[in-house]
Amino acid sequence: xxxxxxxxxxxxxxxxxxxxxxxxxxxxxxxxxxxxxxxxxxxxxxxxxxxxxxxxxxxxxxxxxxxxxxxxxxxxxxxxxxxxxxxxxxxxxxxxxxxxxxxxxxxxxxxxxxxxxxxxxxxxxxxxxxxxxxxxxxxxxxxxxxxxxxxxxxxxxxxxxxxxxxxxxxxxxxxxxxxxxxxxxxxxxxxxxxxxxxxxxxxxxxxxxxxxxxxxxxxxxxxxxxxxxxxxxxxxxxxxxxxxxxxxxxxxxxxxxxxxxxxxxxxxxxxxxxxx
Amino acid sequence: xxxxxxxxxxxxxxxxxxxxxxxxxxxxxxxxxxxxxxxxxxxxxxxxxxxxxxxxxxxxxxxxxxxxxxxxxxxxxxxxxxxxxxxxxxxxxxxxxxxxxxxxxxxxxxxxxxxxxxxxxxxxxxxxxxxxxxxxxxxxxxxxxxxxxxxxxxxxxxxxxxxxxxxxxxxxxxxxxxxxxxxxxxxxxxxxxxxxxxxxxxxxxxxxxxxxxxxxxxxxxxxxxxxxxxxxxxxxxxxxxxxxxxxxxxxxxxxxxxxxxx
Ligand SMILES: Nc1ncnc2c1ncn2[C@@H]1O[C@H](COP(=O)(O)OP(=O)(O)OP(=O)(O)O)[C@@H](O)[C@H]1O
Ligand SMILES: [Mg+2]
Numbered sequence: 001x002x003x004x005x006x007x008x009x010x011x012x013x014x015x016x017x018x019x020x021x022x023x024x025x026x027x028x029x030x031x032x033x034x035x036x037x038x039x040x041x042x043x044x045x046x047x048x049x050x051x052x053x054x055x056x057x058x059x060x061x062x063x064x065x066x067x068x069x070x071x072x073x074x075x076x077x078x079x080x081x082x083x084x085x086x087x088x089x090x091x092x093x094x095x096x097x098x099x100x101x102x103x104x105x106x107x108x109x110x111x112x113x114x115x116x117x118x119x120x121x122x123x124x125x126x127x128x129x130x131x132x133x134x135x136x137x138x139x140x141x142x143x144x145x146x147x148x149x150x151x152x153x154x155x156x157x158x159x160x161x162x163x164x165x166x167x168x169x170x171x172x173x174x175x176x177x178x179x180x181x182x183x184x185x186x187x188x189x190x191x192x193x194x195x196x197x198x199x200x201x202x203x204x205x206x207x208x209x210x211x212x213x214x215x216x217x218x219x220x221x222x223x224x225x226x227x228x229x230x231x232x233x234x235x236x237x238x239x240x241x242x243x244x245x246x247x248x249x250x251x252x253x254x255x256x257x258x259x260x261x262x263x264x265x266x267x268x269x270x271x272x273x274x275x276x
Numbered sequence: 277x278x279x280x281x282x283x284x285x286x287x288x289x290x291x292x293x294x295x296x297x298x299x300x301x302x303x304x305x306x307x308x309x310x311x312x313x314x315x316x317x318x319x320x321x322x323x324x325x326x327x328x329x330x331x332x333x334x335x336x337x338x339x340x341x342x343x344x345x346x347x348x349x350x351x352x353x354x355x356x357x358x359x360x361x362x363x364x365x366x367x368x369x370x371x372x373x374x375x376x377x378x379x380x381x382x383x384x385x386x387x388x389x390x391x392x393x394x395x396x397x398x399x400x401x402x403x404x405x406x407x408x409x410x411x412x413x414x415x416x417x418x419x420x421x422x423x424x425x426x427x428x429x430x431x432x433x434x435x436x437x438x439x440x441x442x443x444x445x446x447x448x449x450x451x452x453x454x455x456x457x458x459x460x461x462x463x464x465x466x467x468x469x470x471x472x473x474x475x476x477x478x479x480x481x482x483x484x485x486x487x488x489x490x491x492x493x494x495x496x497x498x499x500x501x502x503x504x505x506x507x508x509x510x511x512x513x514x515x516x517x518x519x520x521x522x523x524x525x526x527x528x529x530x531x532x533x534x535x536x537x538x
Contacts, residue, residue: 161370164344168364169387169435179386183374265373265415 051234056241059234067223067235071242074204074219077132078250081139081200086193088140089147094177097155114145118203122210131211135219138207143200150192154185187266190258197250205243220246293317294355294439294471295341301349301496302336310336311347312496318439318473323465325474325486327527329535333497334475335367338441341473363432365442367475369424371416377403377427378412384435402430405460407453422449429457433464440465440472447477458485466509479531483523484515491530493537500534503527 033053039045040052047055060067092110096103118138125134158181166176182189205221212225220239227236262269297316303309310333318324318341326334339345340352342364363384371380381402382393390396403409406426416424425448432440446454462485465472476482482489489503505523507514514520 159370161366161368162372164339165364165366165370165383166387168342168344168362169384171387175387179383180372183372186374265417267417 048231048233051237055234056237060238060241063235063238067220067239067242070218070220070223070239071246074201074208074221074243075246077135077139077204077219078197078201078246080136081143081203082193082197082250084136084140085143085147085196085200089144089192089196090151090189093148093151093155094182096152097177097181098173110145110148113141118142118206119210122207125207126211135204135207135211139200139203142203142206143196146195146199147189147192150188150195151185154188155181157188158184187258187262187268190254190261194251194254194258197254198247201243201247201250292319293353294320296353297337297340297347297350298353299350300337300340300347300352302333302340302345303348309496311340311498312349313498314350315499316341316490318471321469321471323462323472323474323485323487325476325482325489326492327476327479327482327489327531328492328497328500329494329531330477332492332495334492335443337492337497338364338443338473338475342441361435361437361439363435363437363440365425365428365432365440365445367443367447369416369421369428371424371427371431373416375415376412377408377414377416377419380416380427381431381434383431388435396434398434398436399430402433405433405464406430406457422453425449426453426457436468436470438470440470442472443475444477445474446481454481461485462509462511479524479527483520483527484511489527491527491534493534500537501530503530 036050037053040050051059092106096107118141121141122134122138125137128134129137162180162184163176166180171179204219208219208221209225212222220243223239224236224243227233227239259269295316295318297314300311300314300316301309302311314333314337316337326337328334336345340347342362343352343354344364346352372383375383378394378399382390382396382399385393385396385398393399400409403412406429408423408426408430411419411423411427416427419427425445429442429445432442446457449457458481461472464470474482474485483505486505489505491500491503492498493500503523503526507517507519507523
């Protein structure tokens with residue numbers, strides 16, 4: 001009886017907590033939009049300085065065909081960049097793991113690519129490469145390093161006893177990699193991908209902005225730059241809104257993938273499991 | 277290279293040992309001397325127990341026997357061509373957290389290239405032996421500490437190895453499960469005449485199981501003394517006999533003296 005009571009109380013508290021976790025962010029966002037709207041109305045701010053939320057939304061609907069095609073271009077670039085970063089990052093980390101010589105020779109290049117601001121590299125790449133390729137290269141450059149670094153960390157943090165066990169049973173190098181190191185590194189790899197997803201979008205945007213002056217682009221960032229030149233501030237905001245929604249969506253998708261891949265065994269995903 | 281192999285083969289066939297450690301010392305890179313002057317011969321079909329204080333180098337000795345680490349001094353001699361396989365139960369369960377119990381247990385078979393290893397009868401019977409048939413589909417984090425250890429034991433049994441090395445496999449188990457697994461262990465050893473090297477802290481367990489007990493000194497470990505337990509197998513009523521009590525006393529006293537010498 002007592003225990004039953006406690007269970008129901010626990011359950012209702014959990015439900016409340018879950019509700020709060022959804023309601024609170026929505027309320028906070030709503031309050032922000034409301035404050036924005038009030039500010040524009042009360043101060044009579046003209047739309048070419050700060051458009052009201054309603055106007056931004058209206059522009060989003062009116063300009064949807066243009067914005068949508070631009071979104072597709074940016075999104076494609078971001079995903080291609082992420083895919084290439086994944087292949088390159090994981091592949092290179094595996095190579096590093098197999099050979100110290102390769103690691104010592106190539107690691108400096110990876111670090112140089114990472115620490116040099118992509119804004120500074122983009123104009124150069126735009127000179128050497130056709131624009132779509134240069135944009136893709138930028139997305140790849142910024143997304144690549146987190147995957148490499150995290151995968152390297154994951155591959156090196158395998159349980160030593162498990163490595164011994166595999167050796168004892170005569171596992172080949174390939175078996176150790178495929179059946180032990182990669183699964184053990186999976187949580188780290190997925191963590192790297194989640195960071196890389198957002199960065200890949202940033203890289204694509206930076207390159208498009210840098211290319212903006214050339215005027216040949218069609219991605220979302222190009223729309224923002226173009227709207228800026230034409231002082232079409234509402235459209236600028238609409239494109240910006242779309243861009244952040246895209247970033248959030250990429251993060252959410254990658255988080256979901258992580259959860260699905262790890263929920264049976266990894267501590268990071270176990271907590272959610274227990275609540276669900 | 278070939279001459280040492282031939283030499284080791286003749287040496288071991290002369291003594292009948294399947295592994296011999298000669299004057300083995302192990303100093304870790306950290307400067308800790310774990311073993312020094314350890315002489316040990318494991319004969320075919322024996323049930324040998326290493327008994328000693330915590331930190332005296334038992335796990336290290338077992339790893340050297342398995343060939344997982346190399347000694348810094350002395351020689352390890354193994355007869356050439358001996359290949360019945362080794363099973364190793366680590367002091368920690370050492371399971372793959374991303375794999376189900378059945379996949380963990382079937383790992384040695386899979387690494388040996390067996391197709392469809394999870395469905396292998398060896399896996400099913402090993403799981404049944406440790407009483408975990410119902411948990412074949414569970415993941416390690418869903419198991420208790422003792423259950424994980426039993427999975428680890430099942431994995432070592434799956435290949436039916438000739439030489440089984442076990443590092444305190446039953447330390448985390450309750451008395452009853454422990455007794456049952458002790459008996460299972462003995463039955464298994466008796467049936468197939470495999471060789472078992474066992475590490476334990478428990479004097480009672482060592483006397484009940486072993487044909488020979490090796491008492492080790494404190495770190496750096498070496499052999500303090502060897503005690504043969506001559507009671508015949510199977511040892512159904514051995515635990516309640518006067519002989520058992522006497523052996524336990526002898527071993528306890530030896531262990532106590534071993535801990536005070538340096
Ligand atoms: N990888 C290592 N690096 C450095 N020192 C080590 C390593 N492994 C073991 N040692 C040291 O060697 C000594 C013996 O360790 P070992 O694990 O063999 O002891 P043990 O007899 O198995 O102890 P226990 O009964 O507590 O398991 C210890 O002092 C330990 O600190
Ligand atoms: Mg130990």
